[in-house]
Amino acid sequence: MTVPDDRRYTDQHEWALRHDGMIRIGITDYAQEALGDVVFVDLPATGRRIATGESIAEVESTKSVAEIYAPCAGTIAAVNQVLAEHPEQINADPYGAGWFVDVTPDDPAEIDRLLDAAGYQALIG
């Protein structure tokens, strides 16, 4: 199970990556593996204000639905529209093409309080 060390992690299995002055958000390899084949993603509208810990997306697999929680506060700047037709990218490339949203953070330093790669690796064992 890969855990890149270029980003931060929540204990709910989201990742947060600094990207072009924004925070890119996705789910981890561990999370996509646990979900199984992702078949639908309900993404938020751009411009939406989000609070830390707020549900910002829903991910459905053939067996269950999971909510995705904001790792930081801010404003939704962009969503990955490719996921609407190709949600399988979340399974195929969870840390890259399977990203969910870009957020303009209220506090760019907020994600530094999340788990680092070693901390997340310890969490998932």
Place this chain on the structure above:
Amino acid sequence: MTASLRSPLHATHEALGARFTDFGGWEMPLQYAGTLAEHHAVRSAAGVFDVSHLGRFAVDGPDAEALVGRMLCNHLGRIAPGRAQYTLMLTPSGGVIDDIIVWWLAPGRIIVLPNGVNHDRVRDAFAGAGADVHITDLRPTTVLLAVQGPQAPALLATILGTAPKRFRVSEVDGMVAAGTGYTGESGAELIVEAARATGVWERLTAGGATPCGLGARDTLRLEMGYPLWGQDLDVDTTPLEAGLEWVVDWDHEFVGRDALIAQRAAGPSRTLVGFAFPDRRIPRHGFPMRCGHSIGVVSSGNFSPSLEVGIGMGYLAPVPPADASVEVEVRGEWFPARRVDPPFLER
């Protein structure tokens, strides 16, 4: 309930990297490579499922046909020895105790296949009916495999020497094979002695059958509109409400007949309605639904891997007009759906 029962093929599944799920006390494969890939393998080629958790017992003896006739609402008089039949066991008030397949091997020899969770209840009812039959529980000594898909007949022919035709039952090489299944594809279900299970499984997979788990089994059956007992059928639901009148043979005596005749005369107060979303949004069991002035709940719903939209079915009361559009509530928001008379997928 903790999953304590395992198939004789459990180690084989583990070696294939299966992820397991608890199904009625049985620890069975949910998926191997992935539900979508397994689903598409069955629709386009062939898949093999270990469904050893399903019930199965033999009813042998001079009263076998008479016993099956009065216990179940379909009737063997509609078929002949060497054929299989879909049928139901009902309560006196017409509710579905279980939906069942019977394999009529020969006069005086029938195998009854209830759902796994209902095996004991159905078997005990048969054993306690005072008929001159011998009941043999087949679950402890056999596995049940389903081989399904357009390439399944050719694959089965290489192993059995012949592929069972649709709803035909035969004994071949110590196995019992029936041209039945739960996917809408051609193929067969096989009862195999436990000692031979690994060998048969390996011949099937070596011949090209993709190992498939219960996840794909559920998406495949839902595309065909096949009901799942416990979701779409239960003891409070009658076959008339479930759209299963075709399974009822009115011309014979069976438990529940009087109640069904009364309901048929009055008209059922609710009915099972299928629907499809225009997109990938997924309806789930328990979601509220409505249609005109009728309201109800989704009984089964999932993503259709073949159609790439969300599909489902649920009970609406009162029975809505045929042209009324369906809406389904997904986590607080109502979404329109197109009404579909299952199957969702033509085969």
